[in-house]
Amino acid sequence: MLAIEFQNVTKRFPGVIALDDISFDVRQGEFHSICGENGAGKSTLMKVLSGVLTDYEGQFLVNEQKAAFSGTRDAESVGVSIIHQELNLVEELSVAANIFLGREISTKGFLNDAEMVKQSQKLFDQLDCEIHPRQLVHELRVGDQQLVEIAKALSLKSDILIMDEPTSALTETEVERLFRVIEMLRKDGVTILYISHKMEEVFRLSDRITIIRDGKHVKTLNREATTPQQVTHLMVGREIESIQLGDGREVGETVLEVKGLSLPWPGHAREWRLKDISFSLKKGEVVGFAGLMGAGRTELLECLFGASAEAPQGKILLNGTEIAFQHPSEAKDAGIAMVTEDRKRLGLFQQMSVRENITMCTLPEMVSAGVVNSKTEALAAKSSIEELGVKTASSETAITSLSGGNQQKCIIARWLRTNPQVLLLDDPTRGIDVGAKAELYQVIDKLCRDGLAIIVTSSELPELITVCDRILVLCEGRLTGEIAKEEFSEQRIMELATALEPEVS
Numbered sequence: 001m002l003a004i005e006f007q008n009v010t011k012r013f014p015g016v017i018a019l020d021d022i023s024f025d026v027r028q029g030e031f032h033s034i035c036g037e038n039g040a041g042k043s044t045l046m047k048v049l050s051g052v053l054t055d056y057e058g059q060f061l062v063n064e065q066k067a068a069f070s071g072t073r074d075a076e077s078v079g080v081s082i083i084h085q086e087l088n089l090v091e092e093l094s095v096a097a098n099i100f101l102g103r104e105i106s107t108k109g110f111l112n113d114a115e116m117v118k119q120s121q122k123l124f125d126q127l128d129c130e131i132h133p134r135q136l137v138h139e140l141r142v143g144d145q146q147l148v149e150i151a152k153a154l155s156l157k158s159d160i161l162i163m164d165e166p167t168s169a170l171t172e173t174e175v176e177r178l179f180r181v182i183e184m185l186r187k188d189g190v191t192i193l194y195i196s197h198k199m200e201e202v203f204r205l206s207d208r209i210t211i212i213r214d215g216k217h218v219k220t221l222n223r224e225a226t227t228p229q230q231v232t233h234l235m236v237g238r239e240i241e242s243i244q245l246g247d248g249r250e251v252g253e254t255v256l257e258v259k260g261l262s263l264p265w266p267g268h269a270r271e272w273r274l275k276d277i278s279f280s281l282k283k284g285e286v287v288g289f290a291g292l293m294g295a296g297r298t299e300l301l302e303c304l305f306g307a308s309a310e311a312p313q314g315k316i317l318l319n320g321t322e323i324a325f326q327h328p329s330e331a332k333d334a335g336i337a338m339v340t341e342d343r344k345r346l347g348l349f350q351q352m353s354v355r356e357n358i359t360m361c362t363l364p365e366m367v368s369a370g371v372v373n374s375k376t377e378a379l380a381a382k383s384s385i386e387e388l389g390v391k392t393a394s395s396e397t398a399i400t401s402l403s404g405g406n407q408q409k410c411i412i413a414r415w416l417r418t419n420p421q422v423l424l425l426d427d428p429t430r431g432i433d434v435g436a437k438a439e440l441y442q443v444i445d446k447l448c449r450d451g452l453a454i455i456v457t458s459s460e461l462p463e464l465i466t467v468c469d470r471i472l473v474l475c476e477g478r479l480t481g482e483i484a485k486e487e488f489s490e491q492r493i494m495e496l497a498t499a500l501e502p503e504v505s
Helices: 042-049 072-077 095-099 113-127 142-155 172-187 199-205 228-236 297-304 328-334 343-347 354-366 374-388 404-416 434-449 461-467 490-497
Strands: 002-013 016-027 031-035 057-062 065-067 080-083 160-164 191-195 208-213 216-222 254-264 272-282 286-290 313-318 321-323 336-339 422-426 453-457 470-475 478-484
Touching: 002 042, 002 191, 016 042, 016 057, 016 191, 016 208, 031 042, 031 199, 031 228, 042 080, 042 160, 042 191, 072 080, 080 142, 095 113, 095 142, 113 142, 113 172, 142 172, 172 191, 172 199, 191 199, 199 228, 208 228, 216 228, 228 434, 254 297, 272 297, 272 313, 272 453, 272 478, 286 297, 286 461, 286 490, 297 336, 297 422, 297 453, 328 336, 336 404, 343 404, 354 374, 354 404, 374 404, 404 422, 404 434, 434 453, 434 461, 461 490, 470 490, 478 490
Parallel strands: 016 216, 031 191, 031 208, 080 160, 160 191, 286 453, 286 470, 336 422, 422 453
Antiparallel strands: 002 016, 002 057, 057 065, 208 216, 254 272, 254 313, 313 321, 470 478
């Protein structure tokens, strides 16, 4: 029996055909992966199926019945739910309140908060994660927020579950826990549509794989009848060349020095988010920071960018001069730029266009007679769009209509326009497909060859191994090791990421 059948589904946005006559089916109880580059139409198709988008051409069937949802509630009522790639949580509410938002449990007309907390805790026990249901969402890191989204979807007990990049912000341990939950769901007969750029996940779990390119259905294949290389080729319409980075790059003088950096953690038993971190960064060099979630990677970059919740201790020197930024604007003016890991909450101006997002940090340069010169601003945005290969109908397109990868390129373009000396990239390719990753790696390489100094964190070890000259490893806020390029290995990084005692001071 078919769980879903798409019949000639087409979705148009101004200037763009996001879905072009899509037709394929999903069998009941199967794990069906949807693969394609950013902007291929994967998320748009899932939004049609889940009732987020209601204006489209063609039709689709759910359990062999024609479906025409007027919203997500309609979809949920027939057993279709979605875990979005971009988090959709109310930050000022508790975790439990978010999980049951719109479906609150009440007793005799009063909210039964205790029952919602109890059921939320059962979901987190199922996911084997330590998140307290009464904790406020804004206090959680991105990875934990992703787990709240997953718990929210599981609470619906849907027959058809859409997972849009569910592991993009999870550690390897958390991914394994999620896979165990997925196996349980499959045994219960739940149909899963899975969007991921990670081929190891796709080939570990899938029954069948559907590839979408430029809004069109390319092919649906049985997992055992294809390979990751073939799927990648069908996704991008070309072979992805193996990337050789770093060869022949010239490293210059030291730009950034960090000496004995510590970040207090008031009220926590560990007392310190970071403790006694020391390292240097040279012109034209990429230094990577690895570590499990909670190791302190993001906190370290926030300290360097003047964005930490508490004032750090120790010394930070830029070009030999000690700095102590009170605000990110001071860091920007000094020549430090940061691309955050939380694109939606901290990176995008969601009500603005592509042009406005790209030029936001450099508007003073485009002012003439006290007014922003729209022509100058448009030319600047166009130049950045071309430089980073942003796929958009125009610079006036709403930033939220772009794919996640293209949104990320716009954020990077914004900071590159500030002409920084040091660029901080916090998990920059989260949710970006293999083709866009390759392009971004080459951008990083070019920037280094032009003399930029870069610090990058990533939850994907192969990514750090690809782009970095050196990798420093954090464990529970301490620096446990430094690995030279010729000694890179995933095993060595993981050994240091789980080390109890630091190897370097």
